[in-house]
Amino acid sequence: MFDFREKPGQLIDAHGQDTERKGFFTDTSICIGCKACEVACKEWNQVPMEGNLELLESSYDNTGGLGANTWRHVAFIEQDEEQIEKARDSGQKLISLGMPSIGAPETREKDTAKHIGMPEFGSPGTRIKEKVDNPPNPDTPEFRWLMSSDVCKHCTFAGCLDVCPTGALYRTEYGTVVVQDDICNGCGTCVAGCPFGVIERRDTGTIHTKPDRVDSRYAMDVKHEGTANKCTLCYDRLVDDQVPACAQTCPTTSIKFGNQSEMVESAVERVTTMHAQGSTEARLYGANTNDGVGGIGSVFLLLDEPEVYGLPPDPQVPTKDLPQMYKKVGIAAAGMLAAAATAFVGARKK
Amino acid sequence: MTLSDFDSYRPAHEGRRKKKRNRPPGNGRRRGGGGGDGAREMSMVDDVEFSDSYYGRPIVKPPPWDWKISAYLFAGGVAGGSGMLAAGADAAGLEKLRRNTRLTALGATIGGTGFLILDLGRPERFLHMMRTFKVSSPMNIGTWILSGFGTAAGVVAAIEVDRITGEKLPLGPLRTILHWVEKPTGAVAALFGAPLASYTGALLADTAVPTWNAARDNLSYLFVSSAAMASSGVAMITTPTEQTRPARVLATAGAAADLYFAEKLTEPMHPAEAEPLQTGRAGKKLRWAKGLTIAGGIGAALLGRNRIAAIASGAALATASALTRMAVLEAGIDSTKDPRHVVEPQKARLEARRAQGIVDDSITTVG
Numbered sequence: 197m198f199d200f201r202e203k204p205g206q207l208i209d210a211h212g213q214d215t216e217r218k219g220f221f222t223d224t225s226i227c228i229g230c231k232a233c234e235v236a237c238k239e240w241n242q243v244p245m246e247g248n249l250e251l252l253e254s255s256y257d258n259t260g261g262l263g264a265n266t267w268r269h270v271a272f273i274e275q276d277e278e279q280i281e282k283a284r285d286s287g288q289k290l291i292s293l294g295m296p297s298i299g300a301p302e303t304r305e306k307d308t309a310k311h312i313g314m315p316e317f318g319s320p321g322t323r324i325k326e327k328v329d330n331p332p333n334p335d336t337p338e339f340r341w342l343m344s345s346d347v348c349k350h351c352t353f354a355g356c357l358d359v360c361p362t363g364a365l366y367r368t369e370y371g372t373v374v375v376q377d378d379i380c381n382g383c384g385t386c387v388a389g390c391p392f393g394v395i396e397r398r399d400t401g402t403i404h405t406k407p408d409r410v411d412s413r414y415a416m417d418v419k420h421e422g423t424a425n426k427c428t429l430c431y432d433r434l435v436d437d438q439v440p441a442c443a444q445t446c447p448t449t450s451i452k453f454g455n456q457s458e459m460v461e462s463a464v465e466r467v468t469t470m471h472a473q474g475s476t477e478a479r480l481y482g483a484n485t486n487d488g489v490g491g492i493g494s495v496f497l498l499l500d501e502p503e504v505y506g507l508p509p510d511p512q513v514p515t516k517d518l519p520q521m522y523k524k525v526g527i528a529a530a531g532m533l534a535a536a537a538t539a540f541v542g543a544r545k546k
Numbered sequence: 547m548t549l550s551d552f553d554s555y556r557p558a559h560e561g562r563r564k565k566k567r568n569r570p571p572g573n574g575r576r577r578g579g580g581g582g583d584g585a586r587e588m589s590m591v592d593d594v595e596f597s598d599s600y601y602g603r604p605i606v607k608p609p610p611w612d613w614k615i616s617a618y619l620f621a622g623g624v625a626g627g628s629g630m631l632a633a634g635a636d637a638a639g640l641e642k643l644r645r646n647t648r649l650t651a652l653g654a655t656i657g658g659t660g661f662l663i664l665d666l667g668r669p670e671r672f673l674h675m676m677r678t679f680k681v682s683s684p685m686n687i688g689t690w691i692l693s694g695f696g697t698a699a700g701v702v703a704a705i706e707v708d709r710i711t712g713e714k715l716p717l718g719p720l721r722t723i724l725h726w727v728e729k730p731t732g733a734v735a736a737l738f739g740a741p742l743a744s745y746t747g748a749l750l751a752d753t754a755v756p757t758w759n760a761a762r763d764n765l766s767y768l769f770v771s772s773a774a775m776a777s778s779g780v781a782m783i784t785t786p787t788e789q790t791r792p793a794r795v796l797a798t799a800g801a802a803a804d805l806y807f808a809e810k811l812t813e814p815m816h817p818a819e820a821e822p823l824q825t826g827r828a829g830k831k832l833r834w835a836k837g838l839t840i841a842g843g844i845g846a847a848l849l850g851r852n853r854i855a856a857i858a859s860g861a862a863l864a865t866a867s868a869l870t871r872m873a874v875l876e877a878g879i880d881s882t883k884d885p886r887h888v889v890e891p892q893k894a895r896l897e898a899r900r901a902q903g904i905v906d907d908s909i910t911t912v913g
Binding site: 200201202252254257260261263271273287290291293355358359360361362363364379380381382383384385387388389390391392393394395396397398399421422423424464467468471478479480481482483484486487488489492498501502503504505506507508509510511512514515517518520521522524525526527528529530531532533535536537538539540543544 | 598599600601603604605606607608609610611626627630631634635637638639640665666667668669671672674675677678680681682683684685686689736737740741743744745747748749751752753754755758759762763764765766767769770773774791792793795796799800803878882885888889892893895896900905906907908909910911912913
């Protein structure tokens with residue numbers, strides 16, 4: 197009956213804008229873990245440093261996770277034979293769930309020797325083109341790397357935006373979700389409202405590293421302290437018809453940027469190709485408009501279950517159940533009033 | 547074995563292994579049963595949960611809320627319940643109860659609002675909450691309820707202060723108007739007091755925090771029960787027994803309802819969502835709260851006519867309410883620390899839907 201969830205398009209329709217919903221498609225199968233996206237994001241958005249340059253002992257990931265001071269985060273996962281098998285099986289299970297059929301996938305040959313350094317013939321140009329078209333697979337049957345650049349999902353039904361009490365979080369004309377840093381009062385409700393653990397209040401963070409002290413001419417203050425911060429999908433670049441910093445810098449086109457509908461299309465195309473090549477572990481994350489958050493703006497192609505990458509397996513926007521919660525609030529309030537009134541029955545002082 | 551001159555600067559090998567177990571903060575349960583130095587017994591099953599989470603790191607983030615929000619939840623409950631008791635006392639002609647509950651209501655509102663503002667990242671922007679009216683945000687609605695209640699409670703409390711001081715407040719002609727609006731304003735405070743005590747259930751439940759969200763069916767009920775017993779308990783402390791009979795009735799009813807809904811809270815939950823309420827710091831507080839609620843409830847019902855027993859029972863009930871609020875807040879925060887509380891219930895509900903034949907609503911698809 198009631199639905200308090202805000203969604204992209206409402207604003208665009210209301211204001212008669214002709215912009216399209218923008219989004220990312222992060223194809224983790226071609227991510228090389230260079231972290232250029234993290235660096236580009238930090239530089240362009242002047243995001244302060246998090247932590248104290250510690251090594252986190254989690255493969256090459258010393259960033260940790262998304263937060264107020266980390267708007268792109270590259271995950272590194274090292275998997276052995278058993279985990280690779282498990283990923284392929286879970287992917288195969290997804291395929292056989294009665295979803296659109298793409299034909300029986302062939303099993304990829306375990307012998308990848310021909311991809312990893314056997315002599316090839318032809319001109320250098322042909323060889324390079326051959327390598328670009330059929331990138332060598334560094335994985336062995338016993339070991340593989342998973343690398344994935346995580347980012348704000350810019351959800352269709354955005355929990356953070358719905359629960360924001362000040363209206364600091366808003367839906368842009370590009371269908372993205374952005375914080376107005378001069379409005380946010382740092383109440384922190386959005387932090388709890390995000391099912392992906394993306395948005396965070398900036399309570400810490402530094403700009404000055406040791407060799408770059410306050411007296412340096414590059415010195416600057418930490419911006420927007422005490423307010424919620426997250427990826428803006430480079431709103432300031434979008435209004436100038438530019439590509440977000442991370443997508444622009446990505447050397448392997450693992451991070452693609454464009455109209456959200458086209459991103460979903462290319463994601464579907466890519467996962468179909470990978471299945472045809474026998475990579476049953478490939479699956480899409482966030483491409484379904486029917487899921488708990490109505491689909492997301494930043495679609496991912498993953499090679500294992502989402503929780504392996506630190507993503508929730510079945511996120512739901514909490515606001516979906518808000519009408520029922522308000523009903524309970526009303527019943528509880530009425531019950532309390534009734535109880536208090538009953539307590540005073542016959543209490544009139546003589 | 548030294549491969550390079552710089553290897554002599556390396557820490558001892560054992561230390562490196564040890565550090566591996568010393569994972570970044572907020573990582574939840576430890577892996578393995580080792581004592582940390584590698585010399586003691588090693589776990590035979592190592593890193594079993596690794597494949598189900600990303601280095602055991604949290605998936606959802608806890609809101610930056612601490613004891614100040616627990617204190618606000620408690621104070622809001624006391625304020626709302628006191629507003630109701632004051633309106634009842636006004637109607638029943640119980641003057642001392644009316645005066646004390648009105649003053650309690652205003653005091654708790656000021657205190658609670660103070661805690662709420664202090665907890666903001668930018669306290670000076672508190673009023674930004676009121677630049678909009680936004681139904682989808684319980685925090686926003688709550689601020690409007692709090693403001694409505696605070697205004698009404700402030701007016702009637704001002705009248706009481708004026709009476710106590712023998713009409714010495716510089717009110718001038720305003721005094722006549724205030725006395726004229728006294729009863730309706732008291733009723734408004736009671737009406738706003740009810741949602742003030744119950745909206746916090748939606749505030750916590752309307753989040754992605756596993757334990758709070760899973761508590762959505764009963765949290766508002768638990769919170770009004772807790773508010774009823776806390777506000778009645780405070781009234782039993784502040785007011786002589788001949789005027790607190792209604793407060794004792796409400797206290798007993800509140801305590802009974804509190805016990806019922808505290809049990810019912812975990813009923814619809816997945817075990818991984820209920821666990822933070824049953825174990826650890828929150829579980830301990832809830833067990834104390836249960837004991838104090840039983841003791842205070844029985845005391846209010848049977849011994850309430852004795853002034854000392856009334857004060858003790860009232861204090862027990864108020865403490866139990868404060869502990870309950872703290873426990874619920876902490877259980878939620880704790881449930882975000884281990885990704886297991888997020889992953890297990892979500893996988894279970896996804897599987898349950900698939901078992902029912904619903905396969906079109908997963909965030910993970912294959913094309």
